[in-house]
Amino acid sequence: LRSLLFQEMSQFKQASPGLQEVLPVSADMLATALAQKQLSVHFQPKIVCTTQQVVGFESLVRWQHPERGMIFPDQFIALAEQSGHIAELTRQVFDLSLAWFADNFLDTDLKLSINMSPIVLADAQFPAWVQQACDHYGVAPNQVTLEITETSSMENPVAALEYLTQFRIKGFHLSIDDFGVGYSSLVQLARLPFSEMKIDKMFVMSASASIESQKIAAAVIGLARALDLNVTAEGVEDDWTLQFLCDLGCIHAQGYFIGRPMPPDAALQWIHSRKS
Numbered sequence: 001l002r003s004l005l006f007q008e009m010s011q012f013k014q015a016s017p018g019l020q021e022v023l024p025v026s027a028d029m030l031a032t033a034l035a036q037k038q039l040s041v042h043f044q045p046k047i048v049c050t051t052q053q054v055v056g057f058e059s060l061v062r063w064q065h066p067e068r069g070m071i072f073p074d075q076f077i078a079l080a081e082q083s084g085h086i087a088e089l090t091r092q093v094f095d096l097s098l099a100w101f102a103d104n105f106l107d108t109d110l111k112l113s114i115n116m117s118p119i120v121l122a123d124a125q126f127p128a129w130v131q132q133a134c135d136h137y138g139v140a141p142n143q144v145t146l147e148i149t150e151t152s153s154m155e156n157p158v159a160a161l162e163y164l165t166q167f168r169i170k171g172f173h174l175s176i177d178d179f180g181v182g183y184s185s186l187v188q189l190a191r192l193p194f195s196e197m198k199i200d201k202m203f204v205m206s207a208s209a210s211i212e213s214q215k216i217a218a219a220v221i222g223l224a225r226a227l228d229l230n231v232t233a234e235g236v237e238d239d240w241t242l243q244f245l246c247d248l249g250c251i252h253a254q255g256y257f258i259g260r261p262m263p264p265d266a267a268l269q270w271i272h273s274r275k276s
Ligand code: C2E
Pocket: 044, 059, 060, 061, 072, 073, 074, 077, 090, 093, 115, 116, 117, 147, 177, 178, 201, 205, 234, 235, 236, 237, 254, 255, 256, 257, 261
């Protein structure tokens, strides 16, 4: 399975060298963005594959730059991690996300997923901070899932177990993001307190065109189920793929075919128009 994943990934990388040209951002610009509250969050819905019922939203950070317009996280998360701004960025993301969620979904079964950098994960003060933030907005920890990338969470499995357990005992759910891209051993994976596995969109997006991606998706779904993890496919861009994943026993799905990441108000409109 591992070598199949790597093969598929390197093909994908070669096929899209430097997909888009972008202006670099600096640590100073980021500091200004944080001080002036230029960050916002968009919300992407997540559904049950079989019934298409909405189960929650994932929050995805956006930078509304006064001159450049919207800047996407792939262009500034790594910089935030390297320049010491990731803790403040994460706090602002949690505040924005929890406030929106609390305003609209407090008495529902919907869940909120938030991406969490490994650096923040290893910060000993964060579990208490996240819990306080949830208390402040009245959001129960078990309504919140922290998404952590596979590579980062597995680098030091002993430490990871320690950090992850701190969140788990407070009631937060933990999700392995981008599964299939990292290097973790399956043994380590099985021992960490995750409740969800997200199949990387690379495999999902290419499933309709690639037998190999189909096999990887099938293997990952089988693995997740064997480990008793909820499995979510991200990057579902068409009807065929949603049906294909459903047939394989995938539980949840996200992707442009279902709903794009949307600004807070648009996400509310989206869910209300779906209900009626
Ligand atoms: P991710 O967590 O794997 O999020 C999924 C990415 O795929 C998002 O990109 C989303 O907009 C995009 N996506 C969703 N559905 C589809 C689809 O059907 N097709 C395609 N082509 N793309 C789809 P985005 O928003 O640019 O975020 C990129 C990455 O930045 C995220 O990947 C996550 O790792 C990171 N990120 C986003 N927000 C935060 C945050 O608040 N904190 C941290 N630490 N990282 C974040």
